Amino acid sequence: MSASGAAASASGDGTSRILHLGLGNFHRAHQALYTEDAGRHGRPWEITGVAGSTRGVVEALHRQGMRYSVVTLGPRHTDVRQVTAVTDAFVAADDPRRVPREIADPRTRVVSLTVTEKGYAVSPRTGRLDLDAPDIRADLDGQGPPRSTVGRLAAGLLRRARESGAPVTVLSCDNITANGTTLAGLLRDFAAAMPSRDGAELAAALEEFVTFPDTMVDRIVPATTDAHRRTAAEAGFADDVPVPAEPFTMWVMRDRFAAGRPAWEEAGAVLSDRVHDYEQIKVRLLNGSHSLLAYLGLLTGRELIADAAADPAIARAVALLGDEYEPTLTLPDGFDVTAYRAELGERFANRRLGHRTAQVGADGSLKLAQRVPGAALWHLAAGRVPSALALTVAAWLRCTAYPEALDAGRTGVPPEPAGARIRELAARRGGTGGTGGTGGTGAGGRGALRLAREVLTHEAVLGQRLGEQGEFVERVAELLDALERGGADAAVREAYAADAAGPRGRPVPP
Numbered sequence: 001m002s003a004s005g006a007a008a009s010a011s012g013d014g015t016s017r018i019l020h021l022g023l024g025n026f027h028r029a030h031q032a033l034y035t036e037d038a039g040r041h042g043r044p045w046e047i048t049g050v051a052g053s054t055r056g057v058v059e060a061l062h063r064q065g066m067r068y069s070v071v072t073l074g075p076r077h078t079d080v081r082q083v084t085a086v087t088d089a090f091v092a093a094d095d096p097r098r099v100p101r102e103i104a105d106p107r108t109r110v111v112s113l114t115v116t117e118k119g120y121a122v123s124p125r126t127g128r129l130d131l132d133a134p135d136i137r138a139d140l141d142g143q144g145p146p147r148s149t150v151g152r153l154a155a156g157l158l159r160r161a162r163e164s165g166a167p168v169t170v171l172s173c174d175n176i177t178a179n180g181t182t183l184a185g186l187l188r189d190f191a192a193a194m195p196s197r198d199g200a201e202l203a204a205a206l207e208e209f210v211t212f213p214d215t216m217v218d219r220i221v222p223a224t225t226d227a228h229r230r231t232a233a234e235a236g237f238a239d240d241v242p243v244p245a246e247p248f249t250m251w252v253m254r255d256r257f258a259a260g261r262p263a264w265e266e267a268g269a270v271l272s273d274r275v276h277d278y279e280q281i282k283v284r285l286l287n288g289s290h291s292l293l294a295y296l297g298l299l300t301g302r303e304l305i306a307d308a309a310a311d312p313a314i315a316r317a318v319a320l321l322g323d324e325y326e327p328t329l330t331l332p333d334g335f336d337v338t339a340y341r342a343e344l345g346e347r348f349a350n351r352r353l354g355h356r357t358a359q360v361g362a363d364g365s366l367k368l369a370q371r372v373p374g375a376a377l378w379h380l381a382a383g384r385v386p387s388a389l390a391l392t393v394a395a396w397l398r399c400t401a402y403p404e405a406l407d408a409g410r411t412g413v414p415p416e417p418a419g420a421r422i423r424e425l426a427a428r429r430g431g432t433g434g435t436g437g438t439g440g441t442g443a444g445g446r447g448a449l450r451l452a453r454e455v456l457t458h459e460a461v462l463g464q465r466l467g468e469q470g471e472f473v474e475r476v477a478e479l480l481d482a483l484e485r486g487g488a489d490a491a492v493r494e495a496y497a498a499d500a501a502g503p504r505g506r507p508v509p510p
């Protein structure tokens with residue numbers, strides 16, 4: 001496999017193209033900028049961006065001559081940059097056969113993705129492709145053009161195998177553990193479930209000409225508001241779709257590109273075989289803490305992550321969570337985790353970013369499945385029940401089971417795919433959205449334990465292995481009860497007390 005900043009032209013008009021699935025905010029403030037900057041050092045690459053079904057960004061980009069702004073919001077300074085890295089864009093739902101066609105086009109050398117955790121259709125119970133997900137079932141049945149991400153990739157790669165067999169890289173840039181390896185596995189699951197000879201042909205194609213490098217992506221990129229549009233306009237460009245972002249940016253990837261790549265390292269990206277270590281540091285310390293900030297923030301009426309981070313009790317909970325994550329990590333040589341955690345504190349505190357707790361808290365079951373079980377199982381195997389990880393789950397469960405506990409008018413209620421089922425279980429078991437101070441509880445400790453067991457053990461919403469850990473489920477239930485009776489402060493106190501009562505010291509790796 002070759003990795004070349006100035007990929008030689010293997011075909012057609014010599015264009016080197018990235019097809020990017022998931023033209024949301026993150027891609028436009030991250031990979032697009034690295035690609036634009038890399039173009040100054042080698043041959044420029046084009047990006048065709050694909051939005052799933054919403055037209056806003058695509059229509060605005062075409063209206064604006066494929067130009068948009070990135071509004072970088074530091075704690076004190078703002079910078080506005082205009083970007084033209086995305087040279088074409090379309091909406092997959094409007095032209096459903098175009099995605100497989102573009103994947104098959106040999107000018108497409110990299111197919112990258114930021115389609116959110118939902119876009120991967122992973123079964124929470126097994127961690128494999130969810131063959132019962134309606135879009136996956138429909139794609140396997142071959143009912144019309146493919147509509148799931150995995151189905152679109154499968155159709156495009158199969159077509160490519162038949163038309164040219166030209167090598168291509170599929171580059172996941174989502175916050176998913178071992179994202180490239182995971183996506184390759186999902187495609188293999190899809191191939192194995194395909195009827196007829198197509199499955200065997202796809203499986204062979206995956207082995208022969210497709211690579212799936214793992215990546216770690218990092219930049220906090222909130223949703224766009226009118227304030228960002230005003231800032232872009234003040235900088236001289238009336239942009240309907242500017243992207244806000246923090247100053248920090250980082251990208252680490254494995255250098256396994258089948259058909260070349262932009263000279264991303266010239267733009268600051270790190271090529272490393274230790275991606276998994278970087279990715280665990282980031283997905284745990286940053287994203288895991290983000291989830292805890294989001295749910296405790298929502299439960300205390302905080303609209304913004306920065307306001308949650310400023311709450312002393314929540315900050316203590318985040319510190320305990322960091323202490324639990326840290327020993328589970330393998331640090332690359334020279335990586336200063338203390339400095340990294342200190343910097344994270346500053347990033348979370350950046351109020352000018354306006355990152356909303358409801359945005360970070362969205363789709364919690366899918367995100368926590370990436371952020372909690374690995375580290376929790378590590379501690380449990382070492383004979384210790386990690387209280388802050390349990391608190392993260394308890395706070396999510398509280399927000400999901402009892403949304404009436406939230407100040408919805410102020411914070412919003414994060415969407416949750418498992419929400420309806422969890423609320424049904426909660427209603428059956430009793431319990432209310434009130435806290436000790438404001439409404440009491442009907443569920444009590446036993447009700448909390450029943451709910452935690454239903455959700456984590458029977459439904460295995462965070463995976464079967466974690467659900468089988470009785471002590472962890474009980475700790476989640478205790479903290480859920482504490483949240484219900486006394487609110488976030490009481491639950492954080494309880495997490496610390498349980499931590500102090502457990503086996504102390506740095507746990508021995510299992």
Ligand SMILES: NC(=O)c1ccc[n+]([C@@H]2O[C@H](COP(=O)([O-])OP(=O)(O)OC[C@H]3O[C@@H](n4cnc5c(N)ncnc54)[C@H](O)[C@@H]3O)[C@@H](O)[C@H]2O)c1
Nearest residue numbers: 022023024025026052114115116118119174175219220221
């Ligand atoms: N925003 C960040 O700070 C950030 C940082 C690092 C990584 N990421 C990764 O990028 C992802 C997207 O973040 P964003 O800020 O661009 O979000 P966004 O809401 O702006 O965009 C989401 C994109 O995903 C697509 N999508 C959503 N659900 C889908 C589904 N079920 N199938 C296929 N496509 C789907 C949408 O069409 C849209 O293009 C995150 O979920 C995360 O994995 C984001």
Ligand SMILES: O=P(O)(O)OC[C@@H](O)[C@@H](O)[C@H](O)[C@H](O)CO
Nearest residue numbers: 175217218219220221287290360
């Ligand atoms: O992007 P998500 O939805 O996976 O998670 C929400 C945030 O934790 C995340 O977007 C962070 O801001 C980002 O991962 C920072 O690099």
